[in-house]
Amino acid sequence: MRLSMDLELQDIPGQLLLALQPFRDNKANIISVVHHRDRKTPRGMIPVRFVVEMDRSKIETVNAKLKECGISVVRAGEDRLLEAVSVVLVGHVLDSDLGDTINRIDSTGFAEVMDLSLSMTGVDEPSSAYLKIRATGKAEIQKALSILREVGREKKLLVIDPIETEAV
Amino acid sequence: MRDIRVSLVGYGIVGHGVVDVFNRKKQMLRDLGLNLMLISVSDHTGTVIAEDGVDADKILGERTLANVATSSMKGKEAISAIDSDLVVEVTPTNIIHGQPGLGHMEAALSSGKHVVTSNKGPLVVSYSHLKKLAADNGVMLKFEATAGGTMPLISLVERTLVGNTILGIRGIFNGTCNYILTRMTEEAIPYTHALSEAQDLGIAEADPSYDVEGVDTAGKVVILANSLFNMNVKYSDVDVTGITGVTPEALALAKKRGYAIKLIGDVPALTVRPTLVPLGSPIAVEGTLNSAAIYTDLSGTITVTGLGAGSIETASAILTDIVSIYRTKRIDAIF
Numbered sequence: 067m068r069l070s071m072d073l074e075l076q077d078i079p080g081q082l083l084l085a086l087q088p089f090r091d092n093k094a095n096i097i098s099v100v101h102h103r104d105r106k107t108p109r110g111m112i113p114v115r116f117v118v119e120m121d122r123s124k125i126e127t128v129n130a131k132l133k134e135c136g137i138s139v140v141r142a143g144e145d146r147l148l149e150a151v152s153v154v155l156v157g158h159v160l161d162s163d164l165g166d167t168i169n170r171i172d173s174t175g176f177a178e179v180m181d182l183s184l185s186m187t188g189v190d191e192p193s194s195a196y197l198k199i200r201a202t203g204k205a206e207i208q209k210a211l212s213i214l215r216e217v218g219r220e221k222k223l224l225v226i227d228p229i230e231t232e233a234v
Numbered sequence: 235m236r237d238i239r240v241s242l243v244g245y246g247i248v249g250h251g252v253v254d255v256f257n258r259k260k261q262m263l264r265d266l267g268l269n270l271m272l273i274s275v276s277d278h279t280g281t282v283i284a285e286d287g288v289d290a291d292k293i294l295g296e297r298t299l300a301n302v303a304t305s306s307m308k309g310k311e312a313i314s315a316i317d318s319d320l321v322v323e324v325t326p327t328n329i330i331h332g333q334p335g336l337g338h339m340e341a342a343l344s345s346g347k348h349v350v351t352s353n354k355g356p357l358v359v360s361y362s363h364l365k366k367l368a369a370d371n372g373v374m375l376k377f378e379a380t381a382g383g384t385m386p387l388i389s390l391v392e393r394t395l396v397g398n399t400i401l402g403i404r405g406i407f408n409g410t411c412n413y414i415l416t417r418m419t420e421e422a423i424p425y426t427h428a429l430s431e432a433q434d435l436g437i438a439e440a441d442p443s444y445d446v447e448g449v450d451t452a453g454k455v456v457i458l459a460n461s462l463f464n465m466n467v468k469y470s471d472v473d474v475t476g477i478t479g480v481t482p483e484a485l486a487l488a489k490k491r492g493y494a495i496k497l498i499g500d501v502p503a504l505t506v507r508p509t510l511v512p513l514g515s516p517i518a519v520e521g522t523l524n525s526a527a528i529y530t531d532l533s534g535t536i537t538v539t540g541l542g543a544g545s546i547e548t549a550s551a552i553l554t555d556i557v558s559i560y561r562t563k564r565i566d567a568i569f
């Protein structure tokens with residue numbers, strides 16, 4: 067499974083290497099390490115985000131080992147929703163029950179609306195909304211988009227989704 | 235020197251451009267070995283016939299041929315009666331029944347004349363029939379100007395990219411819609427305002443529905459699908475949404491997140507709809523420009539952009555088609 071972890075390291079040499087050791091020992095595949103030197107916390111710690119692929123059963127071992135080394139684990143969570151897509155809706159977005167529109171995506175279990183901005187001009191005028199949808203994979207993004215297009219047809223909303231960057 | 239006797243059918247904006255361009259490029263064509271003679275020009279009022287070539291200066295100032303026609307023959311009658319090698323068909327387009335262009339093309343092809351056209355209607359309605367008619371009579375039907383105007387698309391795929399499998403083509407195929415969406419984004423003005431501006435500038439027609447409802451783009455999608463993907467589809471197979479529902483607020487929301495909204499035609503998906511295109515993408519061109527991304531198996535993605543419409547620009551695509559008919563036999567032939 068893919069996991070993202072936010073750690074805080076002390077600002078002394080060798081800390082990053084120390085933090086990597088437990089991942090290595092537990093055969094985790096490191097996808098990315100983002101070291102935020104410019105974003106020191108009030109306590110003077112340096113935040114680092116790790117994204118790793120590892121066996122679920124090893125998480126506790128890695129966590130314990132990190133703590134043992136004096137590294138604090140601020141957050142650790144499964145990166146479930148790996149793909150994202152932007153969509154713009156135009157029409158009577160609010161009056162056609164925006165809550166229901168979002169719920170139709172959220173209730174799938176594989177996709178969620180993560181971001182929403184609304185722009186309204188007048189009561190009778192069509193409003194416009196920007197949605198960011200996250201899903202567990204590329205195929206699920208396409209499924210979520212077709213659900214949204216179906217909802218669009220039903221509620222007379224114009225659904226504007228992104229161009230495919232590759233031939234399908 | 236090869237003599238080519240050309241009949242022009244249709245004398246509107248594009249027809250004027252054709253007469254002008256033929257006149258301007260006469261010497262260049264001679265240098266290529268082609269003596270292009272425009273022996274007749276027809277419109278709905280009559281025909282000007284001149285065996286040694288119609289005098290461009292004499293007719294270019296005329297809006298129609300009513301005052302200069304030397305014969306009352308029109309359309310199919312003129313095509314059949316005049317002994318030409320090639321017919322340039324540029325009458326107004328109708329994508330429901332394809333007439334009068336369809337009849338003109340049938341008459342020309344069945345009497346053994348090559349046809350070069352910018353008229354989408356007949357190709358949308360009857361592509362395979364016309365193609366067969368051309369093959370049966372040993373002549374060519376060329377229509378680069380119908381999809382993407384002056385932007386090389388059909389010849390690019392058929393010649394330059396030959397050997398590639400074309401996986402898809404997506405792009406902006408209507409300059410009027412692109413102009414309106416560009417202006418709405420730039421000035422945060424509503425659709426109706428941007429449309430009336432486009433009408434004042436002559437970019438949009440008095441009845442803009444053909445462009446803004448996506449009909450024109452869908453016609454081009456059908457032509458590309460039939461000619462480059464051998465799909466045998468018709469207009470009703472395309473899922474079409476125009477740009478009339480797009481708001482300046484939607485454009486602003488999209489722009490804030492790094493996207494432009496463009497009317498995109500997609501082959502072979504057969505869709506035409508407003509679509510988010512990443513800002514900075516090569517197909518996210520502005521103003522009246524058209525663009526197309528061609529997805530291939532060997533060459534990756536090729537993007538072309540260019541003016542989609544205009545009198546001289548369309549005539550240039552027609553001229554390219556004419557030259558390619560005569561060059562095909564000499565240069566590209568496989569023996």
